[in-house]
Amino acid sequence: MAPILAIIELLRKGITPAFYWPVKFGIYTTATTYILSIITGNVSQVDRVWTFLPTIYTAYFALLPLWPKESPLPLLPYTPADVFPDVAQNYSARALLMLGLVVIWMFRLSYNTWRRGLFSLNDEDYRWAVLRQKIPPWFFQVVNLTFIAITQNIILFLLAVPAHIAAFQQPSQLSVSDYLLGSLALVDLVFEFTADNQQYSFQTYKQTGVINQNEWPGARIQWTPADAKRGFVTRGLWAWSRHPNFLCEQTFWVIITLFPLLAPEFPKLPAKPLSEITAFWPLTPAIVICMLFFSSTAFTESISLSKYPTSYKAYQQRVSMFVPFLTPVWGFLLQIQGKKDQVDAMLFGTDAATCNWFATLFISAYR
Structure with missing residues (x-):
């Protein structure tokens, strides 16, 4: 003590x-x-x-x-x-x-x-x-x-x-940036909750072979035996990002970090009580959480790759680790190589345009 x-x-x-x-x-x-x-x-x-x-x-x-x-x-x-x-x-x-x-x-x-x-x-x-x-x-x-x-x-x-x-x-009232960032944070949490639910729904189906019809909205996906045999989720938000929950987690803390930095009062802070932190710490939370999740995700993927060497490697080639907007780019590169149809069939059970946002996230999730 x-x-x-x-x-x-x-x-x-x-x-x-x-x-x-x-x-x-x-x-x-x-x-x-x-x-x-x-x-x-x-x-x-x-x-x-x-x-x-x-x-x-x-x-x-x-x-x-x-x-x-x-x-x-x-x-x-x-x-x-x-x-x-x-x-x-x-x-x-x-x-x-x-x-x-x-x-x-x-x-x-x-x-x-x-x-x-x-x-x-x-x-x-x-x-x-x-x-x-x-x-x-x-x-x-x-x-x-x-x-x-x-x-x-x-x-x-x-x-x-x-x-x-x-x-x-000590703002006298909330600013436009506060309302904007607050709204973005709520949307981010909704997506993260959806990603969590889709993963949980898949893992439950993988273990039991039974589809729970009472899942949360956004996670009511009609899983197939092929999904369970594959071993990892590739549908819903997971068709756009290999780790949508991790992406949202990092995004949430980046948004929280930006609240005081984008405020009209920044950097008009009282010098004495904050002199130790204003020069170095404002961006630290966003930086450290992103560093933590990148390293943690790399380790997690190494485990997945050892369990599913062929299919997970294809997943890495087809779907972006975090950023959904890069997934169509990876698909285009595979199309140039003549591999896209084969990879899509392996990951999504079809060679069609499975990564269509509305078809994947909403139609299959709610039917």
């Missing part, structure tokens, strides 16, 4: 006052998830709190006027007395809007995590089991400490930095 308190005190001397509590909370969360991973032998402890921590940090910054000046109990939030007075006394409409969007994001991710069983203390992300087999046990423990426990907790904290900046901007 003493070393943790010493680290907290050291960090307090070099950070803005509004970061005192989040940094303290993050250190304890990091230590807890790491210790639990050692005790249980299950390194998915961070995965179980991933759905909540960005919301907790964002809520702290958006609700700074709500918290007491001193913490009544250990780890309960508080607003230090030396936080910039306007921020400690007035709510930021922009930060509150961002909090609302992050709460919706939390409910979506928590629901998807719950139905997949990942809240169970016995469940572990399948990728960690694969990684264990590829590297020595001692090195896996190094990865567990440095990346799984420490780095991921830092990333979860960084996702709330835009709300921190927005809280200090």
Whole structure:
């Protein structure tokens, strides 16, 4: 306990006052998830709190006027007395809007995590089991400490930095950029929820062979035995992007990052309380989340490629990893090579124009 308190005190001397509590909370969360991973032998402890921590940090910054000046109990939030007075006394409409969007994001991710069983203390992300087999046990423990426990907790904290900046901007009212970005974020979450549901619907059919007619709208796809035999989903949004859920996840946090950056008040921020972060951090949340998902996706695809070497390689050639607008380009290149019909038949069960947006996403999804 003493070393943790010493680290907290050291960090307090070099950070803005509004970061005192989040940094303290993050250190304890990091230590807890790491210790639990050692005790249980299950390194998915961070995965179980991933759905909540960005919301907790964002809520702290958006609700700074709500918290007491001193913490009544250990780890309960508080607003230090030396936080910039306007921020400690007035709510930021922009930060509150961002909090609302992050709460919706939390409910979506928590629901998807719950139905997949990942809240169970016995469940572990399948990728960690694969990684264990590829590297020595001692090195896996190094990865567990440095990346799984420490780095991921830092990333979860960084996702709330835009709300921190927005809280200090103190806009008198929401701007056009706020309404535009808020609308885009909601649309993005709808697409991400749809991608989640399509994947879950496919995996359920793959395991049971039964089509659930009560799926969410957008996921009512008439799966076939050929789809199950292929082993991975290639219909709906997945006909346009190999990872539409990952694309939407990155896009959501890019949008959140842009809220304070596109606001009329940026960069008109109070210099003293934000001097430590304004020069470096505004773009950090978007950059780190995209770096994380790119590396994670590459690893995930290496696993899929080892399981389905022929069909998944064809999928990589036919469908873009993230950006849907590139998928027609990949199809055109395959057409030039005379391979498109063969690849389409392998992936979609037809050599027709299966990637038509309306036919794939809406007609097949709702019939």
